[in-house]
Amino acid sequence: MARCAVLTNDLQYDLVNKNEDRRAAVAAFTPKMTEFLARMRALNVPIVHLQLINREDDPRAERYDGWLPVTKGSDGARIMAEFLAEGDTIVEKNKDSGFYETDLDERLKELGVDTVAITGMQTQICVQTTAADGFFRGYNVIVPSDAVVSAREEDQARALEWLRSYCATIMTTEELVAAVEADEVPQFSTVAIP
């Protein structure tokens, strides 16, 4: 029996409000995403929000017109209210992958999780790197195609294709909920590099 957890990436005020493209893309994906999270909570699937926190001393942290977004304790760093519910877990990260120098791996292992559904923003950066990192750490990785979001559709399409090719099963949220309900979560099978 698979033990699944949902990981969200970067659903934070500063990051979503970076520009109009992001705001619009997240607004379009929010109804489906919130419904998905609610259904997974109802199935007792743990929800873990990966919260990007930029360190002041990190020269590589992206600045927006000279200011540093998502600093520790700031309002802009908070997980957006529509995606957060009581009982959810927040894990702080400082880089793209949610596993990089965090205790995410330990927390998931403590919960007995072997399958991670990776969601959130943006598909071609944090979703992709967290998926690869999870795959390398031995997790069965699923990416629900309607629970990930990118400002540009072409970036999302390319990232999903990459994920499908290398490390993740791509399915819809509807299919994933049904699979969890039926205890038939698919396992990713490695495909040889052509």
Add this chain to the structure above:
Amino acid sequence: MSAANGRETGNVEGRHPLIELDHGTGGGMSQELIAELIAPRLGSVHRGRMEDSAVLGIESERIAVTTDSFVIDPIFFGNGDIGKLAVCGTVNDLAVSGAMPRYLTLALVLEEGFPIADLERVLDSVREAASVAEVAIVAGDTKVVRGGEIDKIFINTTGIGEVHREVELGMGQVSPGDAVIVTGWLGNHSIHILSIREGLGFEGRILSDCAPLDGLVWNLLEEHPDQVHCMRDVTRGGLGTVLNELADGAGVTVAIDHERLPIQRETAMAADMLGVNPLYLANEGCLCLFVDGEAAAEIVETVRLQPHGRAAEIVGSVVERGESAVRMRSAGGGEAAVEVLYGAELPRLC
């Protein structure tokens, strides 16, 4: 505190936990840093006499000399650091010239505020790498600049090697019919460093290949003294750049097969995700060999017996003299030019 060789390294860190400008002025604190920390930390690989220059014995009529500066960011990575890199990079440049590495200089430029404990880690790596490569550090320099004028630590090493071979190595020896051998996974150093910088999640699976290759080279030249025609260290610019330089320098066309390139699966994944071509990614422990085509199969087996040569592959050949070009054949039978890379390389990889 004691260094790995058991010699006391004084208590420089206790008195000054961070590098100060006075550590580089040539005064008492400079002397203290060198005499109580740097020299003891380097241990037996340090042969400096603290004089204005080192006077060295050489047992060959010819020497090889090379110099390189190391500015890698981050200075510590999964399986190495800037100290190891500074030794291996220079040792490898000597080795591919057919020289036996003998001596290194070590020049440190330190940023004010750099932790002494980090300097000790770097010096430990210098000592270990120099010990493995059997080179002596015979001269050095330490400068300190104000905070923000550099990033933590930059290192320059100059290497001197003895050339005992009578058979020349070099681009002039390459001719049609030669096989091209690559001795290790392509691109792993670049992807490892980039993954650490950005937290991409590949750094645990793809390690830097940073290693001294003088042992591999000497074994190869002993086993196949006349069949190895040219060796190049595949560093910045990657295999694509090395092959183009060779094609230009030797006036030949080189053809390689995409399918035969040694590329780790995870490296291919990362390169595909990042939109970069493994052909142009940097290595720090990989050679490109041009060898007698008829001996290539035997040579590649010799290389694979070496710890840093297990992934070696014959990847192509020199096909004709005349046109300077590099072509890559795909599995489907197509062929495309491998162009020269102009300025798109990632910075501070070594």
